[in-house]
Amino acid sequence: MVRRTGRRPGNPDTRDAILGAARTAFAEKGFDGASIRHIATVAGVDPALVHHYFGTKDKLFLAAMNSPIDPSVVIPEALAGDPDLVGERLVRFFLGIWDSPAGKAGVAMLRSAVSSEWTARLFREFVVSQVLRRVRAVVPLRPEEAQMRVSLVASQLAGLAMARYVIKVEPLASAPPEVLVAAIGPTIQRYVFGDLPGVWPDS
Amino acid sequence: MVRRTGRRPGNPDTRDAILGAARTAFAEKGFDGASIRHIATVAGVDPALVHHYFGTKDKLFLAAMNSPIDPSVVIPEALAGDPDLVGERLVRFFLGIWDSPAGKAGVAMLRSAVSSEWTARLFREFVVSQVLRRVRAVVPLRPEEAQMRVSLVASQLAGLAMARYVIKVEPLASAPPEVLVAAIGPTIQRYVFGDLPGVWPDS
Numbered sequence: 001m002v003r004r005t006g007r008r009p010g011n012p013d014t015r016d017a018i019l020g021a022a023r024t025a026f027a028e029k030g031f032d033g034a035s036i037r038h039i040a041t042v043a044g045v046d047p048a049l050v051h052h053y054f055g056t057k058d059k060l061f062l063a064a065m066n067s068p069i070d071p072s073v074v075i076p077e078a079l080a081g082d083p084d085l086v087g088e089r090l091v092r093f094f095l096g097i098w099d100s101p102a103g104k105a106g107v108a109m110l111r112s113a114v115s116s117e118w119t120a121r122l123f124r125e126f127v128v129s130q131v132l133r134r135v136r137a138v139v140p141l142r143p144e145e146a147q148m149r150v151s152l153v154a155s156q157l158a159g160l161a162m163a164r165y166v167i168k169v170e171p172l173a174s175a176p177p178e179v180l181v182a183a184i185g186p187t188i189q190r191y192v193f194g195d196l197p198g199v200w201p202d203s
Numbered sequence: 204m205v206r207r208t209g210r211r212p213g214n215p216d217t218r219d220a221i222l223g224a225a226r227t228a229f230a231e232k233g234f235d236g237a238s239i240r241h242i243a244t245v246a247g248v249d250p251a252l253v254h255h256y257f258g259t260k261d262k263l264f265l266a267a268m269n270s271p272i273d274p275s276v277v278i279p280e281a282l283a284g285d286p287d288l289v290g291e292r293l294v295r296f297f298l299g300i301w302d303s304p305a306g307k308a309g310v311a312m313l314r315s316a317v318s319s320e321w322t323a324r325l326f327r328e329f330v331v332s333q334v335l336r337r338v339r340a341v342v343p344l345r346p347e348e349a350q351m352r353v354s355l356v357a358s359q360l361a362g363l364a365m366a367r368y369v370i371k372v373e374p375l376a377s378a379p380p381e382v383l384v385a386a387i388g389p390t391i392q393r394y395v396f397g398d399l400p401g402v403w404p405d406s
Contacts, residue, residue, distance in 0.1 A: 111318065113369070114318075114365070120369055127370065127372060148378070151372045151373070151374065152375065155359070155372075155387075158362040158366060159357075159358040159362020160358045163358035167323050169327060169331065171351050178401070179402050183399055183401075183402045187359070190390070196385065199382050199385050
């Protein structure tokens with residue numbers, strides 16, 4: 001589940017220059033608008049070196065965000081199985097990551113996301129390109145509903161992370177995971193698959 | 204709804220000294236443990252001056268947090284009315300505040316809350332003493348369930364504020380308030396009054 005294993009290739013200064021250029025490019029141009037070629041130019045290196053150090057543009061984004069998880073691995077894992085239990089499963093999986101050593105990096109990401117307009121924009125690009133898009137690819141949702149459903153899920157899970165791991169409001173902060181799965185799972189299930197009258201004009 | 208009106212009394216340096224001492228005291232000793240007398244001593248002023256500038260300890264806490272709202276006014280207003288509609292009403296009210304000029308101060312509070320362990324502790328004291336306690340005083344909940352129910356509500360509303368006003372994930376960020384009332388109201392209703400099997404050992 002944790003992304004980095006083994007030795008990181010390359011000169012640390014060059015890596016940092018690439019990661020800095022990548023953060024700026026992703027925040028300013030968005031994930032789709034930012035190119036490896038442009039990032040390499042800003043960092044003063046050859047595009048092939050960026051690929052050599054980081055692999056794909058997705059992997060570069062994960063490295064730039066210090067993401068403790070790789071959504072391309074985690075999301076299909078969390079969403080596999082009985083669709084009627086997707087809510088419970090997602091909460092259980094989410095808590096499993098946050099309660100693990102990766103949770104510390106999660107808190108750091110959340111702190112950074114909230115710290116300024118610029119970092120919020122970068123985090124939004126991350127959520128949209130790495131999380132929401134992958135969820136939509138795995139879960140069969142009507143295209144016109146998918147984005148709203150997934151952003152409602154994001155709102156409850158982000159708030160759960162805030163309340164449990166950052167603000168630490170009791171008894172939520174110390175509750176056993178299964179208690180929160182029982183409480184919040186049905187919320188997520190409804191956001192993903194439930195009827196949401198009043199949310200869409202034609203529903 | 205907005206707290207401050209008219210002229211603020213007193214010398215700005217003295218006010219700042221009191222507010223600084225209050226923040227430290229509330230974060231370190233909690234709301235109940237912090238005394239006006241202690242805060243006055245740290246600020247080097249007479250306790251009577253603290254009362255003169257800020258009124259009660261509750262009001263001093265609001266000033267120390269730069270809270271754009273006074274929960275003692277807002278919460279009874281938001282919760283008055285048909286209990287079956289408390290979820291919808293709470294979401295509508297919450298969005299009304301955040302969509303108003305007070306929302307800017309809300310974003311600043313959220314940013315500050317997340318920025319460090321210390322500010323998170325201060326914010327937690329604020330949520331518990333000024334928000335959760337007042338909700339419990341107004342809504343008839345079983346005492347052993349109240350804190351969990353209210354902290355679940357807090358998790359969804361905090362996440363809504365994060366997603367809509369800080370990270371600005373679409374379409375949630377631009378959705379008309381009534382769409383979000385329809386989507387999220389039932390979540391809040393269930394957290395406040397719904398059966399939550401699996402959440403309490405004896406339920």
